Amino acid sequence: MTRAEDTRERILFGAEEVVLRDGVAHLTLEAAANEAGISKGGILYHFGTRAALVAAMVERLSSRFDEDLEREGSGSGQPGAFTRAYLEASFGPSSDATGSRELRLGAAVIAGVAADNELLAPLRERFAAWQHALVADGVAPASASLIRLAADGLWFTELLNLAPLDEELRSSVRDELLAHLEATLRSRKVTASSKARDGLAARRTSGKRNPS
Numbered sequence: 001m002t003r004a005e006d007t008r009e010r011i012l013f014g015a016e017e018v019v020l021r022d023g024v025a026h027l028t029l030e031a032a033a034n035e036a037g038i039s040k041g042g043i044l045y046h047f048g049t050r051a052a053l054v055a056a057m058v059e060r061l062s063s064r065f066d067e068d069l070e071r072e073g074s075g076s077g078q079p080g081a082f083t084r085a086y087l088e089a090s091f092g093p094s095s096d097a098t099g100s101r102e103l104r105l106g107a108a109v110i111a112g113v114a115a116d117n118e119l120l121a122p123l124r125e126r127f128a129a130w131q132h133a134l135v136a137d138g139v140a141p142a143s144a145s146l147i148r149l150a151a152d153g154l155w156f157t158e159l160l161n162l163a164p165l166d167e168e169l170r171s172s173v174r175d176e177l178l179a180h181l182e183a184t185l186r187s188r189k190v191t192a193s194s195k196a197r198d199g200l201a202a203r204r205t206s207g208k209r210n211p212s
Helices: 003-022 029-036 040-046 050-071 081-090 097-113 117-135 141-159 167-209
Strands: none
Touching (some): 003 029, 003 040, 029 040, 029 050, 050 081, 050 097, 081 117, 081 141, 081 167, 097 117, 097 141, 117 141, 141 167
């Protein structure tokens, strides 16, 4: 990591700390600079406006989820791999310190950008990319989308504290969604195998009718 990259990371971490402690309404370039221990000029070199800083924070949250997807095997190339990774990344531990911090930070940042279409644009782009990957995952698109919507619903209920599930029920819901995914994958394998047998039978029949 270069010195400039290290400074940028310090600024973003400082901005996150301000948001977590004081709320996104109190996030200013000066507050983030003070938290990061750098000058106002130093932060202006990396982020010319508060909007640019908040947009970078949204992108940082999205990138962390991309990292979670990769750790869960989203790029293995196997049918259903991305859908399974999306589910597992979304249902990661909610009670550990890192998960709690991410939820509080996510809630504060989302609240701060919800009314600003320009600041929401990077998040919309990431969700569109994830949905595209789900549809192309070798799973029935409706099934992959159903799992995504359930996972997103979990995220929002925990993000905004809207009757979040207890750990036992949360785990049971995850298991049900995984079972649905596995059933969908088995069904597609059976269908593909049946079509292959039908095609082979048709070719054999055609060969008998038209001997060379």
